[in-house]
Amino acid sequence: MEIPYTVEAHPETGLNNGKIGIWLFLTSEVMLFGALFATFIMLRLGSDGQWAHMQEEAELNIPLATINTIVLIASSLTMVMAWASLMRGQLGRFKLFGWATVGCGGIFLVIKYFEYTAKFAHDHFPSSNTYLAIYFTMTGLHALHVIGGMAWNAYFTGPGSKLFHTNRQWLTDRVEHSGLFWHFVDLVWIFLFPVFYLL
Amino acid sequence: MAEPVHASPAHEEHHHEQSFWRKYIFSTDHKVIGVQYAVTGLAFLLFGFGLMMVMRWQLAYPDTPIPWLGSLLGENRVGANGSMLPDFYNELGAMHGTIMVFLGVVPLAVGGFGNFVMPLQLGAPDMAFPRINMISYWCLFMGGVTMFGSFFLPNGAAGNGWTSYSPLADTALNGQTAWLIGMIFLITSSLLGAINFITTAIQLRAPGMTWMRLPFFCWAQIVTAFLLLLAFPPLEAAGVLQLMDRVASTSFFIPEGLVIGGEVAEFSGGGSPLLWQHLFWFLAHPEVYVLILPAMGIVAEVIANNSRKPLWGYRSMVYSLIFLGFMSFIVWAHHMFITGMGSVMSTFFQTTTMIISIPSVIILSALFISLWGGSIRFNTAMLFALGFLPMFGIGGLTGLPLGLSAADIPLHDTYYVIGHFHYVVAPGTLFALFAGVYYWFPKVTGRKMNEFLGKLHFWPSLVFMNGVFFPMMIQGLNGVSRRLADGGITYDFAGEVAGLNRMMSVSAWCLAVAQIPFIINFFMSIRNGKKAGRNPWNSTTVEWLAPSPAPHGNFDQPIEVVRGPYEYSVPGSDKDYVPQAEPAST
Amino acid sequence: MSDHADLDKTVRTYILVFVALMVGTLVTVLAAELDVSVPLAITIGLFIATVKASLVACFFMHLIDEKRVIYWALALTGAFLVALVALPLLTSVIDQLGHFTSGGGAEPH
Numbered sequence: 001m002e003i004p005y006t007v008e009a010h011p012e013t014g015l016n017n018g019k020i021g022i023w024l025f026l027t028s029e030v031m032l033f034g035a036l037f038a039t040f041i042m043l044r045l046g047s048d049g050q051w052a053h054m055q056e057e058a059e060l061n062i063p064l065a066t067i068n069t070i071v072l073i074a075s076s077l078t079m080v081m082a083w084a085s086l087m088r089g090q091l092g093r094f095k096l097f098g099w100a101t102v103g104c105g106g107i108f109l110v111i112k113y114f115e116y117t118a119k120f121a122h123d124h125f126p127s128s129n130t131y132l133a134i135y136f137t138m139t140g141l142h143a144l145h146v147i148g149g150m151a152w153n154a155y156f157t158g159p160g161s162k163l164f165h166t167n168r169q170w171l172t173d174r175v176e177h178s179g180l181f182w183h184f185v186d187l188v189w190i191f192l193f194p195v196f197y198l199l
Numbered sequence: 200m201a202e203p204v205h206a207s208p209a210h211e212e213h214h215h216e217q218s219f220w221r222k223y224i225f226s227t228d229h230k231v232i233g234v235q236y237a238v239t240g241l242a243f244l245l246f247g248f249g250l251m252m253v254m255r256w257q258l259a260y261p262d263t264p265i266p267w268l269g270s271l272l273g274e275n276r277v278g279a280n281g282s283m284l285p286d287f288y289n290e291l292g293a294m295h296g297t298i299m300v301f302l303g304v305v306p307l308a309v310g311g312f313g314n315f316v317m318p319l320q321l322g323a324p325d326m327a328f329p330r331i332n333m334i335s336y337w338c339l340f341m342g343g344v345t346m347f348g349s350f351f352l353p354n355g356a357a358g359n360g361w362t363s364y365s366p367l368a369d370t371a372l373n374g375q376t377a378w379l380i381g382m383i384f385l386i387t388s389s390l391l392g393a394i395n396f397i398t399t400a401i402q403l404r405a406p407g408m409t410w411m412r413l414p415f416f417c418w419a420q421i422v423t424a425f426l427l428l429l430a431f432p433p434l435e436a437a438g439v440l441q442l443m444d445r446v447a448s449t450s451f452f453i454p455e456g457l458v459i460g461g462e463v464a465e466f467s468g469g470g471s472p473l474l475w476q477h478l479f480w481f482l483a484h485p486e487v488y489v490l491i492l493p494a495m496g497i498v499a500e501v502i503a504n505n506s507r508k509p510l511w512g513y514r515s516m517v518y519s520l521i522f523l524g525f526m527s528f529i530v531w532a533h534h535m536f537i538t539g540m541g542s543v544m545s546t547f548f549q550t551t552t553m554i555i556s557i558p559s560v561i562i563l564s565a566l567f568i569s570l571w572g573g574s575i576r577f578n579t580a581m582l583f584a585l586g587f588l589p590m591f592g593i594g595g596l597t598g599l600p601l602g603l604s605a606a607d608i609p610l611h612d613t614y615y616v617i618g619h620f621h622y623v624v625a626p627g628t629l630f631a632l633f634a635g636v637y638y639w640f641p642k643v644t645g646r647k648m649n650e651f652l653g654k655l656h657f658w659p660s661l662v663f664m665n666g667v668f669f670p671m672m673i674q675g676l677n678g679v680s681r682r683l684a685d686g687g688i689t690y691d692f693a694g695e696v697a698g699l700n701r702m703m704s705v706s707a708w709c710l711a712v713a714q715i716p717f718i719i720n721f722f723m724s725i726r727n728g729k730k731a732g733r734n735p736w737n738s739t740t741v742e743w744l745a746p747s748p749a750p751h752g753n754f755d756q757p758i759e760v761v762r763g764p765y766e767y768s769v770p771g772s773d774k775d776y777v778p779q780a781e782p783a784s785t
Numbered sequence: 786m787s788d789h790a791d792l793d794k795t796v797r798t799y800i801l802v803f804v805a806l807m808v809g810t811l812v813t814v815l816a817a818e819l820d821v822s823v824p825l826a827i828t829i830g831l832f833i834a835t836v837k838a839s840l841v842a843c844f845f846m847h848l849i850d851e852k853r854v855i856y857w858a859l860a861l862t863g864a865f866l867v868a869l870v871a872l873p874l875l876t877s878v879i880d881q882l883g884h885f886t887s888g889g890g891a892e893p894h
Contacts, residue, residue: 035436133449
């Protein structure tokens with residue numbers, strides 16, 4: 001049995017099912033991270049002026065985080081390039097950009113790992129104060145999203161790309177949808193970076 | 200440039216016979232998944248009810264040995280003489296609430312009825328994402344296993360109320376961590392389900408099924424899905440934060456200098472206990488509407504069908520529903536009036552609360568007016584739907600004083616609150632769900648349920664439901680606090696109304712007995728019920744055009760919708776109902 | 786579907802957006818070095834972040850040219866997000882103001 005509008009667009013909405021599904025998923029993600037940002041604001045305002053002190057004490061590594069920002073933005077570029085390659089029907093270029101995206105995600109996680117271990121080495125734990133607590137929670141949850149996005153992209157770049165030969169349009173759409181998730185993860189980091197490291 | 204659609208490998212296997220596992224256990228058919236949800240929900244409703252019956256023993260006969268169960272519960276839960284310890288009472292209370300809400304009503308109302316009925320009413324072959332639908336059920340199952348399993352932890356299951364307020368829940372030694380993990384499963388399940396429901400409703404409506412031809416039940420499911428989609432993530436965030444507080448000793452919800460048992464707790468402090476309440480109620484108020492809207496949807500279907508009349512004010516009902524869903528996001532702090540949020544914000548939230556009562560009243564009034572002048576068929580489904588109306592009415596009206604901060608402050612945390620929301624959810628929502636079971640049972644199994652046993656189920660249930668919940672209002676107005684492990688017997692003010700506890704408990708146990716006809720009827724009718732054709736109730740909506748039981752893919756004929764959902768007793772028509780879609784072949 | 790010429794243009798846009806995001810990142814880091822008051826620093830930082838996020842959303846996520854259903858879903862989410870962030874905040878802020886405005890009528894905290 002075929003589900004209608006899996007690939008072709010619905011005449012009224014102009015969209016296929018997957019596009020609506022992924023955007024609905026992203027709205028729930030907006031509310032998830034929105035709640036955490038709300039928590040951040042409440043904790044910061046409720047800190048009796050201790051926030052700057054806690055932030056200074058934590059000594060987050062700004063250069064590493066800047067590199068990570070660049071890596072993640074670059075991965076967003078390779079993601080859209082991967083999609084554009086599929087639109088042109090270039091499987092080889094798609095795979096190149098696809099793996100580059102996954103690779104950038106990997107570099108991001110490795111750098112994040114070094115940041116975390118450096119904090120732990122200086123006895124900075126989530127339990128130390130509320131600043132570190134929300135820092136570890138939000139960046140940790142973000143890192144989980146990076147891992148999820150990597151897995152998703154790796155599947156479509158690797159085994160999932162066989163679909164290219166049977167239903168190219170479907171593969172292109174699926175890559176677009178996983179790209180939407182990946183850009184969202186990038187977008188969250190664009191806020192996390194200044195909020196935790198710079199302000 | 201677009202290439203022709205090819206069957207994906209996952210779909211090809213439907214052409215040949217499926218294995219038992221693919222057909223009944225890991226099925227992607229929305230009807231099988233709906234039945235899985237419904238059976239899971241019904242089982243957990245029974246289990247949650249069981250917890251309550253044990254609690255009611257302690258309330259009726261404080262500190263007397265629990266019959267039969269006393270020796271089975273272990274020394275953590277019962278004292279030397281076999282009577283209930285307060286911690287066990289708390290455990291029962293918290294898990295009763297959690298199970299009834301998240302594992303009982305939601306899976307049955309949304310997962311069960313929504314999954315089974317909505318695609319059929321839309322004229323769709325299945326949900327938009329059948330595999331995600333399957334994953335959604337199994338997430339719920341894992342959540343259920345986690346919650347159920349937490350009873351066997353060394354310190355028992357969570358016992359901090361279903362609201363899990365911090366800092367108590369952050370520091371409690373019981374199964375709160377398991378509760379949080381279970382909740383994350385349940386939230387994931389609901390999110391996946393909500394995405395599926397909304398996409399299905401937007402994309403897979405049959406040709407001609409415009410938005411204003413949608414049965415009211417589908418509207419209720421769509422609004423419910425939006426509530427789940429947008430209100431659940433903040434609770435997921437809060438759950439993660441509380442998990443961090445418990446596992447990584449962070450202080451998100453722990454204030455400076457918290458003292459536990461006379462000693463300053465080893466936390467850095469700096470968190471906000473109120474933040475948990477905000478994030479919790481941001482979900483939990485919309486959750487109330489998640490419990491009630493599908494019920495209203497079911498009742499609307501049953502009433503239109505059995506009064507043989509179109510729903511009165513269909514459009515106003517739909518707009519009310521949408522408005523209600525929207526408003527439900529900005530009323531949550533009426534659960535927090537006693538936290539001292541200041542008169543400005545209290546005024547804001549009591550105003551929005553008063554406003555949200557208007558659409559509920561519109562819907563309820565429209566349902567009442569729909570009965571006017573109808574030639575009503577009093578079958579079991581209709582009896583339960585009719586029972587819903589006044590019971591939900593009592594629940595709703597008793598809620599008004601709680602929405603006003605001045606009246607709420609003395610009433611908060613008394614049995615009045617318990618009475619109020621149980622009227623909404625137990626004789627309210629549960630009656631509607633029973634109506635739904637009786638009404639759609641023929642579509643699921645191809646057979647009707649027994650009417651005599653159904654009536655034997657309804658009338659005692661109606662009497663004993665009121666026997667359980669009405670005295671709570673009286674107790675609450677006398678100031679008896681909720682969550683007292685002895686039902687308030689040791690407090691002076693409870694003196695004259697404490698005796699009602701025994702009446703309520705006996706009613707609760709009789710209510711259990713009244714469910715036996717339902718259970719017998721349910722299982723007996725699967726095999727021995729009267730055979731039902733495609734449309735046993737002479738109904739207009741599209742689900743009745745499919746065979747009963749419907750095959751994978753649902754319809755054996757193309758569906759084209761040509762008119763509104765409730766064309767009953769149309770003047771000049773040869774029969775008293777005109778189906779929403781005429782089969783293309785006739 | 787866009788043909789090849791359109792696609793070339795899209796790819797050029799992607800690269801421009803990427804460059805703009807890089808510049809934005811650099812500006813954020815440099816602006817944080819400025820010696821300004823905390824509220825101003827937060828305003829500048831969040832402004833740049835919002836611009837960057839809008840670029841990602843509009844061009845990489847194609848929101849600049851999307852269908853109505855998706856705009857509706859996002860508008861709804863935006864409204865509830867504002868409620869989620871603003872109302873708890875207001876309850877804690879107005880609580881303190883209440884002592885001045887309502888002449889001690891506010892509940893003790």
